[in-house]
Amino acid sequence: MPTIDVSYIEFETLLGIKLDADLNKLDDILSLVKSEVKLFNRQDDVLTIEIKDTNRPDLWSVEGVTRGLRSYLKIESGPRDYFVDDPIVDVNVDFGLEKIRPYICCSIIKDLKLDDTKIKGFMHLQEKLDQTYGRSRQKTSIGLYDFDLITPPLNYVAVAPNDYSFIPLGFDNELTLSEILEKHPKGIEYGHIVKKNANYPLLLDSKQKILSFPPIINSNDLGKITDQTRNILVEVTGTMYQTTANTLNLVSLALLDQSGKAYAAIINYPDEHFYKKTIDETPNFNYRIVNLDINYTKKLLGLDLSPKKIADLLLTAGMGIEKINNTSVDVRVPCYRVDVMHQVDLIEDVAISFGYNNIKPIWRDLPTTGSMRSEQDLIDLVRELMVGLGFQETLNYTLTNSETLFKKMNCKQQKVIELLNPKIITMTCLRNWILPSLMNFLSQNQSLEFPQKIFELGTVTLLDNSTETLSRDEFKLATVTTHSNASFTEIKSVVTSLFMNLGIDWSIENVSHSSFIRGRLGKIIVNKKEVGVLGEIHPKVLEEWKLENPAAAFEINLNNVLFFNS
Amino acid sequence: MTTVDKISRVFEITKLGIETLRNSNLIQDKITQLTPNLILSGKWKNFQLQEYNIQAPVTNVWCGKKHPYMRFLEEVRTKLVTLGFNEMTGSSVELSFFNFDALYTPQDHPAREIFGIYQVKDPQFGNINKYQSTLQKVKATHENGWKTGSTGWDYNYSKKEARRLILRGHGTCLSARTLLSKNFEVPCKYFSIARCYRPEVVDKTHLSEFNQVEGIVVDEKLTLRDLLGVLARFAIEVAGADEVRFKPDYFPFTEPSVELSAFKKGYGWIEFGGSGIFRPEVTMPLDVDVPVIAWGLGIDRLFMMKSGLTDIREIFSQDLDWLRRKEVI
Numbered sequence: 001m002p003t004i005d006v007s008y009i010e011f012e013t014l015l016g017i018k019l020d021a022d023l024n025k026l027d028d029i030l031s032l033v034k035s036e037v038k039l040f041n042r043q044d045d046v047l048t049i050e051i052k053d054t055n056r057p058d059l060w061s062v063e064g065v066t067r068g069l070r071s072y073l074k075i076e077s078g079p080r081d082y083f084v085d086d087p088i089v090d091v092n093v094d095f096g097l098e099k100i101r102p103y104i105c106c107s108i109i110k111d112l113k114l115d116d117t118k119i120k121g122f123m124h125l126q127e128k129l130d131q132t133y134g135r136s137r138q139k140t141s142i143g144l145y146d147f148d149l150i151t152p153p154l155n156y157v158a159v160a161p162n163d164y165s166f167i168p169l170g171f172d173n174e175l176t177l178s179e180i181l182e183k184h185p186k187g188i189e190y191g192h193i194v195k196k197n198a199n200y201p202l203l204l205d206s207k208q209k210i211l212s213f214p215p216i217i218n219s220n221d222l223g224k225i226t227d228q229t230r231n232i233l234v235e236v237t238g239t240m241y242q243t244t245a246n247t248l249n250l251v252s253l254a255l256l257d258q259s260g261k262a263y264a265a266i267i268n269y270p271d272e273h274f275y276k277k278t279i280d281e282t283p284n285f286n287y288r289i290v291n292l293d294i295n296y297t298k299k300l301l302g303l304d305l306s307p308k309k310i311a312d313l314l315l316t317a318g319m320g321i322e323k324i325n326n327t328s329v330d331v332r333v334p335c336y337r338v339d340v341m342h343q344v345d346l347i348e349d350v351a352i353s354f355g356y357n358n359i360k361p362i363w364r365d366l367p368t369t370g371s372m373r374s375e376q377d378l379i380d381l382v383r384e385l386m387v388g389l390g391f392q393e394t395l396n397y398t399l400t401n402s403e404t405l406f407k408k409m410n411c412k413q414q415k416v417i418e419l420l421n422p423k424i425i426t427m428t429c430l431r432n433w434i435l436p437s438l439m440n441f442l443s444q445n446q447s448l449e450f451p452q453k454i455f456e457l458g459t460v461t462l463l464d465n466s467t468e469t470l471s472r473d474e475f476k477l478a479t480v481t482t483h484s485n486a487s488f489t490e491i492k493s494v495v496t497s498l499f500m501n502l503g504i505d506w507s508i509e510n511v512s513h514s515s516f517i518r519g520r521l522g523k524i525i526v527n528k529k530e531v532g533v534l535g536e537i538h539p540k541v542l543e544e545w546k547l548e549n550p551a552a553a554f555e556i557n558l559n560n561v562l563f564f565n566s
Numbered sequence: 567m568t569t570v571d572k573i574s575r576v577f578e579i580t581k582l583g584i585e586t587l588r589n590s591n592l593i594q595d596k597i598t599q600l601t602p603n604l605i606l607s608g609k610w611k612n613f614q615l616q617e618y619n620i621q622a623p624v625t626n627v628w629c630g631k632k633h634p635y636m637r638f639l640e641e642v643r644t645k646l647v648t649l650g651f652n653e654m655t656g657s658s659v660e661l662s663f664f665n666f667d668a669l670y671t672p673q674d675h676p677a678r679e680i681f682g683i684y685q686v687k688d689p690q691f692g693n694i695n696k697y698q699s700t701l702q703k704v705k706a707t708h709e710n711g712w713k714t715g716s717t718g719w720d721y722n723y724s725k726k727e728a729r730r731l732i733l734r735g736h737g738t739c740l741s742a743r744t745l746l747s748k749n750f751e752v753p754c755k756y757f758s759i760a761r762c763y764r765p766e767v768v769d770k771t772h773l774s775e776f777n778q779v780e781g782i783v784v785d786e787k788l789t790l791r792d793l794l795g796v797l798a799r800f801a802i803e804v805a806g807a808d809e810v811r812f813k814p815d816y817f818p819f820t821e822p823s824v825e826l827s828a829f830k831k832g833y834g835w836i837e838f839g840g841s842g843i844f845r846p847e848v849t850m851p852l853d854v855d856v857p858v859i860a861w862g863l864g865i866d867r868l869f870m871m872k873s874g875l876t877d878i879r880e881i882f883s884q885d886l887d888w889l890r891r892k893e894v895i
Contacts, residue, residue: 300857302789302790302792344821344822352814361795361797362792363796364785366650368652370650373653373655376643387629390630392631395635395881396884399774418688419686421684422684423767424774441886449626454886469659469660471657471658
């Protein structure tokens with residue numbers, strides 16, 4: 001979930017009203033835009049806001065959050081209008097970018113008044129948009145430049161990796177594009193996006209000064225924004241047109257909410273066949289019209305609302321109204337509300353305006369009969385028996401590692417469900433048996449009183465080519481007893497009692513299993529099928545786990561014993 | 567080290583002394599342990615049973631017990647069944663298709679990247695042949711909205727990505743499977759208690775393996791008011807709440823979405839659940855044409871409060887002493 005640090009003074013300034021600087025009240029207000037206060041420190045002027053909606057990139061800045069709140073707080077009604085002045089820059093798109101990074105959208109914001117806090121805020125917004133909405137710069141990436149240092153028109157071109165060099169942001173020497181991918185931290189991080197192509201994207205001005213190497217890095221000279229910068233060129237490149245255009249709007253509007261005036265850019269495309277047009281003008285702050293069905297709204301919300309009331313609620317939510325009639329409302333969706341994909345998104349806004357806590361909940365007595373999963377009764381019976389036999393139930397992770405499953409159990413490695421992206425070395429695969437979890441548990445409790453008798457009834461995951469996930473889960477019961485006299489006899493008594501109480505005939509046969517002591521173990525047979533193993537744990541295993549007392553254990557596959565026969 | 571000299575002294579009572587004591591009827595032989603032999607032979611009558619110091623400390627007896635969290639889940643399960651819910655089950659390894667695609671989470675969504683979900687190393691891709699026609703509809707919905715009335719997500723959908731095997735990140739994949747299975751009659755109610763996995767940095771408030779209680783309610787007449795009603799009922803029945811409050815929430819697969827907070831005396835407010843009405847982009851490709859309420863309960867937090875735990879890792883506590891001493895009420 002995106003989190004933003006804002007200045008509370010700035011927050012109030014942008015809202016245009018004074019609020020009660022009370023944490024709970026702020027939380028209530030922020031909930032209208034699906035956000036909450038993570039931290040509020042009035043003294044240091046820090047308000048940390050967490051935005052729960054990952055599909056509302058318009059909220060990821062102090063400008064955006066206040067823009068979203070103004071109508072709810074009745075500071076203004078409907079959306080705020082934004083204007084763009086006539087184009088002052090031409091951008092020529094070269095052939096050859098179609099398969100690399102085809103789209104570019106630009107705006108120029110003039111007469112800005114910036115300070116360090118604001119610049120920091122914009123950099124954070126840019127970073128969040130690049131990461132999340134731009135899918136780690138794969139889909140879109142943003143560049144900001146000091147417009148006064150640039151000589152239009154701009155050229156967006158595809159060039160050979162070694163033909164051009166410039167000083168990238170944060171460096172003091174020139175690097176070629178290939179060198180940037182090898183040496184610059186951003187090149188190393190994002191290089192994979194362009195590396196597969198023969199040519200790389202590059203943005204230059206008419207004097208051949210390089211603005212940036214999208215989506216990797218800006219130029220050190222042109223791409224530096226300071227509190228002295230008055231006029232900014234915003235540039236977004238990307239692989240999908242709408243997302244690129246939306247990103248440009250989100251950045252431009254955040255700048256405009258602070259100060260300044262927007263000017264357009266003309267984008268000249270080289271290939272009508274691919275781009276479907278030869279000229280584009282950006283940015284486009286126009287609203288979209290979405291038709292909202294009154295009956296659908298009333299039905300989904302369970303509220304009897306008139307078209308007029310629905311329109312009023314939408315205005316409160318910051319939407320505009322184009323037209324109302326008896327059956328529908330034509331809603332003006334402002335350009336920054338990129339989350340609106342379907343009329344249900346507007347219906348939710350109606351509900352939020354109405355107030356969730358003003359809606360009366362109802363509980364319908366639907367004629368349904370509840371039931372547990374079919375295995376549950378038997379699972380609970382088995383657990384009850386184990387408890388009755390004096391064993392403590394434990395709960396362990398199913399994520400583990402092969403050292404635990406095999407090496408420390410004195411077993412040969414087996415194929416299990418391994419993770420491609422483990423987070424920590426102790427959790428790299430799913431367990432295929434439970435006993436190692438119990439040994440691990442005991443190893444952490446050696447200072448406590450003995451006897452220690454524990455069990456777990458849980459799932460294990462096995463490979464299985466016959467299923468659509470190429471694996472299946474099974475229920476297993478594993479039990480260990482450890483104390484100075486723990487023995488085969490003791491654990492065999494437990495298994496005998498368990499099966500007797502479950503009314504299951506069983507037998508024991510010789511087997512070899514290197515986790516147990518030779519001659520002191522057996523496989524458990526039910527219905528002529530091997531369903532588990534019991535025996536005395538091998539001293540090698542005890543050593544591995546640093547257990548000081550003998551231990552005896554069993555593990556039974558319950559799917560084979562109970563559920564498949566029931 | 568200090569050394570102590572050991573001195574033993576032996577005192578004996580003379581034969582005459584014993585005789586005198588016996589005849590005096592004042593003192594009998596005292597015994598500590600009553601034996602079967604003494605009982606059967608009636609000889610116990612000749613002896614006096616030693617009185618104990620009842621204040622003396624005794625050794626601990628540790629009884630077998632169910633795990634407190636498992637017992638808590640049993641209670642939750644029973645309550646949900648009483649409320650008319652049927653339990654759904656499924657496997658820990660899941661197709662991305664059910665965990666994400668069918669729930670209208672785009673394939674380039676950050677939650678699907680390696681830091682958002684555990685991917686299986688080998689085999690990497692599962693089998694989705696059974697769901698070809700649904701796959702087509704889901705693909706069209708993601709790309710351009712299909713006939714749902716949505717704009718879609720504006721990207722190129724990959725059928726291969728839908729087959730990617732992952733460890734399920736939430737229990738909602740089971741609801742998607744249930745809706746697709748058509749093995750239900752309207753109205754119906756389902757729930758699941760599912761072990762879920764996410765590559766989180768494990769700390770006081772995050773586990774990378776945890777349980778989720780989730781489910782759906784399906785009926786033609788359902789509205790947002792019913793959704794609030796279901797949540798309020800859970801807050802009262804499951805959390806024993808005195809008061810409930812609703813806030814806007816976000817999930818890619820529901821709209822409207824609601825967060826539930828429950829107030830309980832002695833505990834304060836806790837965020838107890840999230841829910842919403844499935845988006846048409848979820849239900850229509852699954853051929854479901856009635857409203858579906860999807861809900862999830864934050865039972866971990868409720869359990870922690872009830873058990874006085876402050877660190878979520880203690881749910882999977884490896885501390886036998888804590889389990890032994892934990893009271894059952």
